[in-house]
Amino acid sequence: MSEYLFELLLEEMPPADIEMILNTLETHLKDVLEKARIEHGKIDVFSTPRRFGFLIHDIALTQRDATWTKKGPSENVAFKGGKPTKALEGFLKSNNNAQLSDIEISESEGGKYVFLKKFDQGMKTKAVLPQTLLTVLNSFQFTRSMKWGNGEFSYTRPVHSMISIIDEEIVPFEFMGKKASNVTKSHRYLDREITVRSAGDYEKIMKESMVIIRTDEREKMILDEIKGCGLEVMKDDDLVYEISMITEYPQPVIGQFKTDYLTLPEPVLRTVLRHHQRTFITRKNGKVSKEFLAFQDGPASRAGNVKNGYERVINARLSDAKFYQMEDLKYPLDHFNEKLADMTFQKNLGTLMDKVERIKEIALKIGTFLNFGDQELKIVERAAILSKSDLGTNMIYEFPELQGIMGSIYAKNEDPRVALALKEQYVPDGLDGEFPSDTIGAVIGIADRIDTVVANFAIGEIPSGSRDPYALRKKVFAILRILNNFEWDLDLKEIISIVENILGKKVSMDNLTAFFKGRLDVILRENLNISQDVSKAVLELWNKPFRSALSAQAIEKNRKEAGFEDFIIAYTRVHNISKSHDSFEYHVDLFDDHEKKLFSAYVETKPKVEEALEHLNYEEAFEHLRSLKPSIDEYFDTVFVMSPREDLRLNRLGFLKNLDQLFLNFGDLSLLLKNESTRG
16 A cells, blocks of 8 residues: 655744644545545654654545536526527536536426536546645644745745655645655754655654654653653653654753752742743752753754753853842832832723732622631731732742742741732633632632723723733633632622722623623533533523532433423423513412412422522522422413403513522523433
């Protein structure tokens, strides 16, 4: 069986583009090969910083034959007096100048029609591949394309060459001004041309030329070096993956920084070593040690120069960090709040000091809603006042990644819960990450985020598509996750109203509601495994996220019970007939005996439901609701709600509106009906 190899050699690509290519290339290939009627076996996709491509195993050398049929005009329109009309001639011309011999008249819905039947004999694969490849190569959405030459070419990075061969035969192809061949380049260190005689030999030849084409194999090389380096290296899977994406032949470099810098806080060391220099941190006796493990792209013979380079840069950065820390520690943490008054938080939203004042006021309100005691409210207030203090420090100016962390370190003379809150106010980060371990940081985090979200909506900075410059989606995810994790029964509408009053600005509640609902839907379905229809139903409770989760879980449990669909049908009759009625007013003395039966059941059940809901026992409350089903059925069997007597009609609708309101504590259950019969 034949093999087809394609390789595109470029300048170094951004890791994000490499990841995108690896995630989408195989799917794109399978789609276009199927449309091109080219049969094939396994597809191996590969990528390094300088090249990407694929090897298609067992590729057919000829397309599949195909027969296709296309419906044309009716017989009456196609022929007049037995001769073809212009309508038929136009139909034939538009289909590759088909001939009369290619058509036949067949019965179809509405009469007899012209049908064009064509047999397409498969072409040679090498003749079809160029257009197929162009479709794939032009399908990528890069983070930012680069232009070169006279500006006529634009791609993730400038293209140097291409390999395009089936077995040992070059498949002619041109892309970005380059013609395909069987020649590529080795690793930059060797800097030589390589001729690939056969597609099946490609991986072996590249490995001999210090290019490991598979990401997982480069990851294994890195892990093997970590295990064998003789150091206690801190586990960091993300860094292993990152290095595998930026190297073709990763090789270890062991260096060390000056012992003096070990006195720096561990988060500072991690930031300089891990985030700025992509080096692995090592430990000795449970503490960070001065040795580090880095990786270069090339052979060990270059380790001396690379080692010196790493040490020089890391020591310089740590020297800066130590100086900044010494300068910062000359003052108490709240001293840096003075700088916040001169730092803009956001255009049209004031300074960072303005934001701190808002955070304080919002956090104290939230603490009051949560029944915090006076002492705890004082801790909340102090944490809020210091929440952005470290933004005025030298250390954060140089290392912004340490925001919150340095505030926590510099707050050594504060209450320990205040210091912890300064760090935990930024946890979690959207849908990922751990939760705050203490309520103070959680409250400050909610106050900070909801202020940012509401304020941006108030000035029209609303995310759209992929545009979300202030990460408002992540902030809402974090708010919802914190509320559910701490099981806090807070009403977001109340908090939003408080933020509006503090800002002195109003927001479009329709826009904000839709935004929160969208994030809540993701959390319910992905984090809590709630069915899509149930999630949609309980989104009506978006402003009380913890209750929405409890309601969804109660519904999911009950929907497995017999009679659930009949119960939803009964409720839906109540909801549909009363939803357009705008009054809750009714008078019992207008009820007949049949109405009184449902009214009695409602009066008996309502306090039981409300008491269970007050204690957040949604499962018990739902069971009480289900007990109303027989009474609802009997009511609709015996009572004509839309009576011609206006007083009776309005009275009945008013009562049913109250009954519907009791059910709406669980969301809009009527939304479950249309999907219930189709659920898997």
